[in-house]
Amino acid sequence: MRKKLNIDELKAKALEVRRDIITMLTYAGSGHSGGSLSSTDYGTALFFNEMNIDPKNPEYSERDMWFFSIGHVTPVIYSLMAESGYFEKNALLKFRKLDGFLEGHPCKAHVPGIECSGGSLGQGLSVAVGAALGSRMDKHSRRVYAICGDGELQEGQIWEAVMFAAHYKLDNICVFVDYNRKQIDGDVEDIMGIHPLDEKFRSFNWNVITIDGHNFEEILAALEEAKNTKGKPTVILGNTIMGKGVSFMEDLHTWHGNPPNKEQAEIACKELGTTLEEWTTHLENN
Amino acid sequence: MPEMKKTREGWGKGLVALGDENPNVVVLTADLNGSTMCNFFAEKYPERFVQVGIAEQNMMCVAAGLSLTGKVPFLATYGAFASTRSLDQIRITVAYSNLNVKIGGAHGGISVGPDGATHQAMEEFAIIRSIPNMTVICPSDIHETRKATIAAGNTFGPFYLRFGRENVPVVTNEDTPFQIGKAIEMASGSDLTIIACGMMVYEALVAAEELGKNGISARVLNMHTIKPIDREAIIKACEETGAIVTAEEHQIHGGLGGAVSEVVVQNSPVPMELVAVKDRFGKSGKPSELMKAFGLTSKEIIEASQKVLKRKK
Numbered sequence: 309m310r311k312k313l314n315i316d317e318l319k320a321k322a323l324e325v326r327r328d329i330i331t332m333l334t335y336a337g338s339g340h341s342g343g344s345l346s347s348t349d350y351g352t353a354l355f356f357n358e359m360n361i362d363p364k365n366p367e368y369s370e371r372d373m374w375f376f377s378i379g380h381v382t383p384v385i386y387s388l389m390a391e392s393g394y395f396e397k398n399a400l401l402k403f404r405k406l407d408g409f410l411e412g413h414p415c416k417a418h419v420p421g422i423e424c425s426g427g428s429l430g431q432g433l434s435v436a437v438g439a440a441l442g443s444r445m446d447k448h449s450r451r452v453y454a455i456c457g458d459g460e461l462q463e464g465q466i467w468e469a470v471m472f473a474a475h476y477k478l479d480n481i482c483v484f485v486d487y488n489r490k491q492i493d494g495d496v497e498d499i500m501g502i503h504p505l506d507e508k509f510r511s512f513n514w515n516v517i518t519i520d521g522h523n524f525e526e527i528l529a530a531l532e533e534a535k536n537t538k539g540k541p542t543v544i545l546g547n548t549i550m551g552k553g554v555s556f557m558e559d560l561h562t563w564h565g566n567p568p569n570k571e572q573a574e575i576a577c578k579e580l581g582t583t584l585e586e587w588t589t590h591l592e593n594n
Numbered sequence: 595m596p597e598m599k600k601t602r603e604g605w606g607k608g609l610v611a612l613g614d615e616n617p618n619v620v621v622l623t624a625d626l627n628g629s630t631m632c633n634f635f636a637e638k639y640p641e642r643f644v645q646v647g648i649a650e651q652n653m654m655c656v657a658a659g660l661s662l663t664g665k666v667p668f669l670a671t672y673g674a675f676a677s678t679r680s681l682d683q684i685r686i687t688v689a690y691s692n693l694n695v696k697i698g699g700a701h702g703g704i705s706v707g708p709d710g711a712t713h714q715a716m717e718e719f720a721i722i723r724s725i726p727n728m729t730v731i732c733p734s735d736i737h738e739t740r741k742a743t744i745a746a747g748n749t750f751g752p753f754y755l756r757f758g759r760e761n762v763p764v765v766t767n768e769d770t771p772f773q774i775g776k777a778i779e780m781a782s783g784s785d786l787t788i789i790a791c792g793m794m795v796y797e798a799l800v801a802a803e804e805l806g807k808n809g810i811s812a813r814v815l816n817m818h819t820i821k822p823i824d825r826e827a828i829i830k831a832c833e834e835t836g837a838i839v840t841a842e843e844h845q846i847h848g849g850l851g852g853a854v855s856e857v858v859v860q861n862s863p864v865p866m867e868l869v870a871v872k873d874r875f876g877k878s879g880k881p882s883e884l885m886k887a888f889g890l891t892s893k894e895i896i897e898a899s900q901k902v903l904k905r906k907k
């Protein structure tokens with residue numbers, strides 16, 4: 309059994325994850341900063357408190373399953389994986405490189421622990437729902453966690469999966485919406501409004517919990533409520549901030565798909581309590 | 595006239611046979627339970643049958659998710675939708691992840707009949723075989739479809755199986771050996787080789803018999819597996835017969851003819867003729883009328899054979 313981090317430890321871990329994200333993006337020279345930073349706290353809670361996983365044995369049969377339906381947030385996915393021991397941290401420095409194994413979008417064949425390749429928005433939730441159904445058929449106690457973007461909810465397939473999960477009363481799945489209100493081209497409500505999200509999910513017969521997606525007390529309480537909710541799936545609408553933790557990235561859609569350059573990375577690292585050099589060395593040696 | 599049976603019935607029976615043996619086999623459909631003949635399985639194993647509603651994209655990925663929990667999911671919808679509406683899902687979720695998902699593309703080909711072009715899938719071979727990790731099979735009759743379905747269930751990896759709507763001639767029997775990727779020689783011959791799949795295997799056999807009456811000895815290969823294609827059988831046909839005609843109920847671009855050509859030109863170039871749908875959409879009509887109107891009968895195979903023989907050195 310892995311040790312569950314408490315709230316203070318989760319905060320400290322999330323800080324490290326943000327440092328990883330900034331550092332790996334800087335060396336990659338491309339990649340998605342905004343959504344990675346906005347989903348960091350929820351991801352940290354999943355990997356270091358909530359989920360039953362065995363990173364050294366990714367196929368562990370009793371494992372919970374996790375699916376980032378937003379495949380583009382590989383910086384946070386790989387950081388969480390490295391920090392929890394799926395692979396060594398120095399691999400993060402080869403993110404998006406030909407001689408590395410961390411693809412721009414998740415690839416099952418290259419990275420043990422990635423349940424399913426992804427990167428085309430709208431698909432991961434359906435896969436998670438299928439895994440939840442399969443687990444229930446086997447009377448397996450596993451829980452299945454999916455993370456969706458708010459822009460991603462514009463995909464029609466999402467609502468096919470939402471309908472399906474409620475129809476089959478899949479209470480072993482918990483979905484987190486990284487509700488940062490931004491997507492590539494701007495504000496979600498300007499591009500193609502999804503409001504009111506809580507009412508939408510409720511009318512599809514889901515249990516809906518709205519929280520501050522950067523508050524660990526609220527995240528853990530929501531995950532607990534999800535586990536105790538029977539007969540329907542749960543969605544956690546996590547109000548988050550794109551680029552959270554790096555002042556000049558916060559709440560700007562322009563940071564959706566861009567990495568910091570070296571100078572920006574230095575500023576970001578400083579705000580995160582380190583330097584680029586220090587954190588690079590840390591990653592190289594771990 | 596030989597016995598006539600539906601290939602989709604072979605799929606339905608194959609699913610039940612698999613279900614009897616393997617409790618992990620599950621079947622999904624998108625409001626096409628009866629017409630894809632998944633209903634045999636659904637009635638026998640309701641707890642392992644998943645109705646998805648009219649949501650093919652979701653179905654493809656739900657099947658993927660089921661496979662991750664150790665299930666062997668078979669899903670069926672019309673091939674026209676399976677290979678296009680849920681193509682992104684096939685490419686990224688199923689194939690890129692190399693998942694154990696089996697896709698049944700029902701109602702393939704022009705022989706779908708009166709429903710017309712929208713429902714006549716004639717691009718699946720080209721579309722699906724261009725995707726890495728995918729295996730593509732188009733069986734010739736009911737027995738072969740049953741065997742192909744069972745073989746897919748017993749072989750790890752993503753599969754696309756095409757079968758048809760109508761009764762088609764039975765050209766194999768219960769005991770004809772079936773091996774994925776291994777063509778079946780249905781008739782021996784030395785002047786040319788006709789390589790066919792699906793219901794065109796029967797047309798090829800009729801053509802070969804006619805040609806025989808005129809002293810032309812045509813070999814007939816049943817190329818049920820479009821990918822991975824049986825390179826050995828093709829190269830052997832080039833070397834031993836020196837001319838090839840392909841026949842398929844599919845667009846002329848990128849299908850069986852394309853797959854065979856790729857092997858021929860890179861190994862042992864010989865003249866080839868392709869009998870296929872000539873880059874046009876289908877139409878409503880009776881299946882037999884359509885096969886004639888779209889040039890998919892023994893007549894066109896015979897003409898193509900005569901033409902290819904003239905080009906043979």
Ligand SMILES: Cc1ncc(C[n+]2csc(CCOP(=O)(O)OP(=O)(O)O)c2C)c(N)n1
Pocket residue numbers: 340342343344378380427428429430456457458459460461486488490491492550564
């Ligand atoms: C099917 C599909 N269409 C388009 C894209 C390109 N794309 C990648 S991320 C993105 C925006 C996603 O917005 P959101 O879900 O809000 O994520 P965030 O911006 O918060 O990271 C788009 C359009 C894609 N990956 N998949």
